[in-house]
Amino acid sequence: MVPSSAVTARHSRAGWKERVRMFRCVLARLARPVGLAAAMCLFSFVSWFGIPSPFAAALLLAFGTKPPAACLAGLGAGMGLRLLWGLNADVWQYAGCAAMWLLLQKCRARAGIETAALGGLCMMPRVFAAMAAHQPLEILLSCASVPLCMLFSACMRCGLDAAQTGALHRSWERLCLLLIGLVAVSGLGFFRIGPVELGPMSAIFAAMIFAWANGAALGVAGGVLCGLALAMGGYDSRIVLVLSLCGFSGGLPMVCRRRWLAPAAAALCNVLAWFVTPLSHPPIAWLTLLAGSLAYALISGSALDALKPYLHGLERGDRSMENAFISQRIAHMRQAIHNLAQALPEWPEETLSTGEELGALLCAQCPNRELCWGRSRIRTEQMLSAMMEKSARGETLEEEEILSLSDFGCVRSASMPQQARSALMLRQKRSASASKARYEREVTLTHLAALSGTLADLGQMAAGESFNDLRAAHVIRLAMEELGVPARLRYARRVDGHLQAALEAEGVLPMQKPLEQLLHRLAAEEDMPLSIARMEKGQIELEEIPLYSASVGMASACAGGQESVCGDACCAKRCEGGRLLMMLCDGMGHGERAHQQSEKTLELLLLLLEAGYTRRQAITAVNGIMLGSQNEERFSTVDLADVDLWTGEVFGEKLGACASWVVRGSHMKKMEGSSLPLGIVQEATPTAVQFRLHSGDILILMSDGVADVFPTDAQMKKALELSLHMHPQRMADEILKNALVASGGISRDDMTVMVLLMMDRQNAA
Numbered sequence: 001m002v003p004s005s006a007v008t009a010r011h012s013r014a015g016w017k018e019r020v021r022m023f024r025c026v027l028a029r030l031a032r033p034v035g036l037a038a039a040m041c042l043f044s045f046v047s048w049f050g051i052p053s054p055f056a057a058a059l060l061l062a063f064g065t066k067p068p069a070a071c072l073a074g075l076g077a078g079m080g081l082r083l084l085w086g087l088n089a090d091v092w093q094y095a096g097c098a099a100m101w102l103l104l105q106k107c108r109a110r111a112g113i114e115t116a117a118l119g120g121l122c123m124m125p126r127v128f129a130a131m132a133a134h135q136p137l138e139i140l141l142s143c144a145s146v147p148l149c150m151l152f153s154a155c156m157r158c159g160l161d162a163a164q165t166g167a168l169h170r171s172w173e174r175l176c177l178l179l180i181g182l183v184a185v186s187g188l189g190f191f192r193i194g195p196v197e198l199g200p201m202s203a204i205f206a207a208m209i210f211a212w213a214n215g216a217a218l219g220v221a222g223g224v225l226c227g228l229a230l231a232m233g234g235y236d237s238r239i240v241l242v243l244s245l246c247g248f249s250g251g252l253p254m255v256c257r258r259r260w261l262a263p264a265a266a267a268l269c270n271v272l273a274w275f276v277t278p279l280s281h282p283p284i285a286w287l288t289l290l291a292g293s294l295a296y297a298l299i300s301g302s303a304l305d306a307l308k309p310y311l312h313g314l315e316r317g318d319r320s321m322e323n324a325f326i327s328q329r330i331a332h333m334r335q336a337i338h339n340l341a342q343a344l345p346e347w348p349e350e351t352l353s354t355g356e357e358l359g360a361l362l363c364a365q366c367p368n369r370e371l372c373w374g375r376s377r378i379r380t381e382q383m384l385s386a387m388m389e390k391s392a393r394g395e396t397l398e399e400e401e402i403l404s405l406s407d408f409g410c411v412r413s414a415s416m417p418q419q420a421r422s423a424l425m426l427r428q429k430r431s432a433s434a435s436k437a438r439y440e441r442e443v444t445l446t447h448l449a450a451l452s453g454t455l456a457d458l459g460q461m462a463a464g465e466s467f468n469d470l471r472a473a474h475v476i477r478l479a480m481e482e483l484g485v486p487a488r489l490r491y492a493r494r495v496d497g498h499l500q501a502a503l504e505a506e507g508v509l510p511m512q513k514p515l516e517q518l519l520h521r522l523a524a525e526e527d528m529p530l531s532i533a534r535m536e537k538g539q540i541e542l543e544e545i546p547l548y549s550a551s552v553g554m555a556s557a558c559a560g561g562q563e564s565v566c567g568d569a570c571c572a573k574r575c576e577g578g579r580l581l582m583m584l585c586d587g588m589g590h591g592e593r594a595h596q597q598s599e600k601t602l603e604l605l606l607l608l609l610e611a612g613y614t615r616r617q618a619i620t621a622v623n624g625i626m627l628g629s630q631n632e633e634r635f636s637t638v639d640l641a642d643v644d645l646w647t648g649e650v651f652g653e654k655l656g657a658c659a660s661w662v663v664r665g666s667h668m669k670k671m672e673g674s675s676l677p678l679g680i681v682q683e684a685t686p687t688a689v690q691f692r693l694h695s696g697d698i699l700i701l702m703s704d705g706v707a708d709v710f711p712t713d714a715q716m717k718k719a720l721e722l723s724l725h726m727h728p729q730r731m732a733d734e735i736l737k738n739a740l741v742a743s744g745g746i747s748r749d750d751m752t753v754m755v756l757l758m759m760d761r762q763n764a765a
Contacts, residue, residue, distance in 0.1 A: 040074025567594030
């Protein structure tokens, strides 16, 4: 049995741990409001060169959201301390900040010019009060505070946005964060605890941390900046020398590795500055110096690591927004290349024997064919194979053997030598073509594998500065927190001026409904319309909705009305960047073989375009694949329309395709080309067409089975007029129906129609 005293001790320790945990939770909840209140109180005391403090107003505008009541409490505490200590109350500063606090409860200023303008507006009550009092010096200093507040409002807003989004900070964003730290150091210069002055103490602490993160050289610069921030607030200018020396010593490798040497190094710097400058008294009091250096020596390593990204140009690990964006793009590219490699056609294995090849030439239309290739098939094939082998070895065919064929009943034995040579040449030619096709396929696969390996290396090495949209990231993050979306923002970035974002689901909580609420919130309140571009394995990619929306209808009919498979193939696919690809391919002939040809052509074109090929590059590549992978003439027409849903621009490529039609109200325009189909000549040169669609315009693509039944443009326009409909699927069905009627009810060729209706985003909604 466990003694009762041990059980009691165990329960006591568990209760103590629970109380500590609860205490930490309370501290974590109080840290933000208490910190905001302290910062607002502190910044209201900072004045540089006698200019009344603009920094409290700048901090109030820096958050970009509704400022909490803690900010108002901090302002009240600052004014109360002024009255308690008998200082100038500076009523107009607090009145302007309080009015700005009320204004920010109703509106949200955007980063940049709006934030700077509100900062200048917040300082105007003080200017008007100085003008009313007719005090020239006060008017000058109050006017100087206006541009200073505008500058610091914009800088602080930028720095805090960068800190809250968790992005990799650019140099000027880190500079904005450092400016906030310098203002805090200067503000602490107005306070002391007994003999310890908080301003110099925090300056020593900041200079040594900056030196630890950046080295001795930049540590000197950090010390100089901290010293100047205190000197502008009224401190002895000799303090600049002490802090620069402390920054230098803090960056030395010996002090960085053994931080317990920091107090001795700081004391040595103070002594050196004492002897170099006038010897009345040391620049920094010894207790203040000891407190600042001890704070640096005792700070935990984890806290230093958390501060380092804000002081130095390093990333915050592999989960930074920039790395996530680059890695995801590379993953998409590698997947597209893998799909392309899988889709490459393979050369079929040789199935005919040499005897069958010779028999195809020798026995064609022979009256005894059924006799020789029926019950005597094996004997005939063996005999002809032996003849082919002798011909391949260059041996002369003996007359006796040919006569034996005559005895066997062959009526064409006299043409045996010539037919054997012809069969041999045909076999060699086919074998050479097959060998060439296999070689070209292997070379293509080798290039794709090499490209995929290079992309994998780039994914591991991806690093560098981030160019993310920090404002959008901040807005999306706030909306996710307010709506409780169980996901983490990976990046928010503008590509070609259009916003793209990615979320990573956390846990197994359902995402669909919170995600719909998030998209509705961003579109309705933030003017940030986004749609889901891709969702798989906990990764959700969002993309800004383009200015135009396109809906597509398709209709097909088989030749003769009896074939189960249409020889045409068509598709319409939405791609990244607000791009819509429409393609219509018509394979040679009808039925299954024509469908396979057109379907494979369409598949390869689509994969190449998704892999980053241009339209001309994709067409050239597919043409080469078709020429190298066929042992007989097979071709396919291509009608490609690349639609930019942001501008309405349509870039078309036609290879043997019929004319397209654009319908705008009562006007119709014909778009045609005169190029050969794919798979005929090595140099595939498509006819390029380019035009722009507007809201309400209709684009119609069709195969020759539809176009041929309307031989004149007048008949085609009449058929389109009879088929006009605002629903693209119904219009496609009507065009096909009218074509079938014009052809007598039975289609002589495969018929396919594609109809695109372009609408702007507001009308589409």
